[in-house]
Amino acid sequence: MKILHTSDWHIGHTLYAKKRNDEHEKFLCWLREQIAEREADALIVSGDVFDTGVPGGAAQRLYYDFLTSVLGTCCRTVVIIAGNHDSPGLLEAPAGVLERLSIHIIGLPSAPERHVIAMRGKDGEVGALCCAVPYLRKNEMVRIEDDAVTSDEKIAMATAKFYSDVTQAAISAGEKLPIIATGHLFVTGAMRHDGDGVRDLYVGNLGQVGADIFPKELSYVALGHIHSEQCAGGEEHIRYSGSPLPMSFGEIGKDKFVLEIDTDDGMRIGKITVPVFQQLRAIRGDHETIMRALKGIADDDVWVEVTYTGDGICPGLSADIHTIVKDGKAEVLSIRNNAVLKRILASSGGGETLESMKVQDVFIKCIENNTFEDKHKRELIDCFDEIVAALEGGQSCG
Numbered sequence: 170m171k172i173l174h175t176s177d178w179h180i181g182h183t184l185y186a187k188k189r190n191d192e193h194e195k196f197l198c199w200l201r202e203q204i205a206e207r208e209a210d211a212l213i214v215s216g217d218v219f220d221t222g223v224p225g226g227a228a229q230r231l232y233y234d235f236l237t238s239v240l241g242t243c244c245r246t247v248v249i250i251a252g253n254h255d256s257p258g259l260l261e262a263p264a265g266v267l268e269r270l271s272i273h274i275i276g277l278p279s280a281p282e283r284h285v286i287a288m289r290g291k292d293g294e295v296g297a298l299c300c301a302v303p304y305l306r307k308n309e310m311v312r313i314e315d316d317a318v319t320s321d322e323k324i325a326m327a328t329a330k331f332y333s334d335v336t337q338a339a340i341s342a343g344e345k346l347p348i349i350a351t352g353h354l355f356v357t358g359a360m361r362h363d364g365d366g367v368r369d370l371y372v373g374n375l376g377q378v379g380a381d382i383f384p385k386e387l388s389y390v391a392l393g394h395i396h397s398e399q400c401a402g403g404e405e406h407i408r409y410s411g412s413p414l415p416m417s418f419g420e421i422g423k424d425k426f427v428l429e430i431d432t433d434d435g436m437r438i439g440k441i442t443v444p445v446f447q448q449l450r451a452i453r454g455d456h457e458t459i460m461r462a463l464k465g466i467a468d469d470d471v472w473v474e475v476t477y478t479g480d481g482i483c484p485g486l487s488a489d490i491h492t493i494v495k496d497g498k499a500e501v502l503s504i505r506n507n508a509v510l511k512r513i514l515a516s517s518g519g520g521e522t523l524e525s526m527k528v529q530d531v532f533i534k535c536i537e538n539n540t541f542e543d544k545h546k547r548e549l550i551d552c553f554d555e556i557v558a559a560l561e562g563g564q565s566c567g
């Protein structure tokens with residue numbers, strides 16, 4: 170059997186204020202072509218289908234149009250799990266209808282056997298089993314009454330137990346078939362980079378687990394949550410497909426993939442490079458550098474992020490930038506003036522520069538310069554983290 174693994178579509182995502190529906194439409198059209206050309210038997214989407222728990226009509230339309238288009242291909246099974254950005258309820262609402270079409274939606278954890286999905290090959294026979302495990306929220310997990318372990322350890326133990334139970338259910342359902350699991354979580358050691366839009370700051374939600382929580386009977390683990398393609402815990406068969414679109418300007422130049430797993434060829438894993446559907450460009454420098462770079466790309470169909478790093482405050486920066494690009498195709502989505510922020514930092518003392526600090530550190534510095542009680546400081550920092558997470562996701566928490 171040939172299975173395609175993808176995740177973190179984030180349909181409905183915006184880059185600054187720019188909607189990305191065109192890119193998603195192109196990606197889904199391309200994905201459908203890949204399914205047909207490669208004669209894939211199954212498709213697994215490992216969470217974060219939508220960017221928010223309340224996706225708009227256009228975003229949902231893209232999703233359902235895609236599912237409809239897949240029905241006309243050789244792909245006989247589609248498995249979709251909810252990620253931390255998805256509303257499990259919204260995703261599962263049409264599950265009954267979609268199941269009739271062999272499109273399986275798993276939003277919430279339930280009885281282990283309900284997570285086992287048969288995937289059929291071209292001959293119509295079951296060729297592999299999928300243990301479809303969605304993003305697991307702490308409050309949905311088994312309570313472990315043991316004060317000797319921390320809350321994070323309890324979540325990791327409950328997660329491991331859930332994977333073990335579902336894998337056992339698969340083993341009893343069909344002997345000797347390859348078993349493929351899904352997951353939407355952070356496996357220890359996974360690589361991230363700034364601004365990749367991955368929320369890992371959720372208070373009261375799943376933190377991280379070791380790759381050793383996945384039972385050894387699993388032939389492949391199709392993971393979502395991390396936006397760059399990589400294997401987890403050094404295991405080739407435990408993999409993140411990564412998001413198909415760059416989630417921020419920080420990901421410029423990084424290849425994006427959909428993974429192809431062949432169960433008949435020793436679980437061979439192939440990487441299919443996703444085309445770039447929208448050119449992005451980040452420009453940093455002083456006034457002259459920025460103007461020169463913008464002049465060079467003004468007529469290109471490109472979205473630009475500008476960061477001014479010169480010494481002067483440069484009050485006319487925005488106006489100058491808009492004059493240069495106003496008649497071209499290039500669109501400047503963001504202008505950040507670091508000089509203004511540098512001044513604020515300098516006035517608060519200390520030798521830090523903005524470049525060397527994380528967003529959260531800057532906020533903590535502001536908090537420290539005020540007289541708050543400790544417990545209020547903690548609350549404010551938590552709230553701030555939540556806002557940052559929401560902004561990185563492009564929407565409010567959901």
Ligand SMILES: [Mn+2]
Pocket residue numbers: 177217252254367394395
């Ligand atoms: Mn994601």
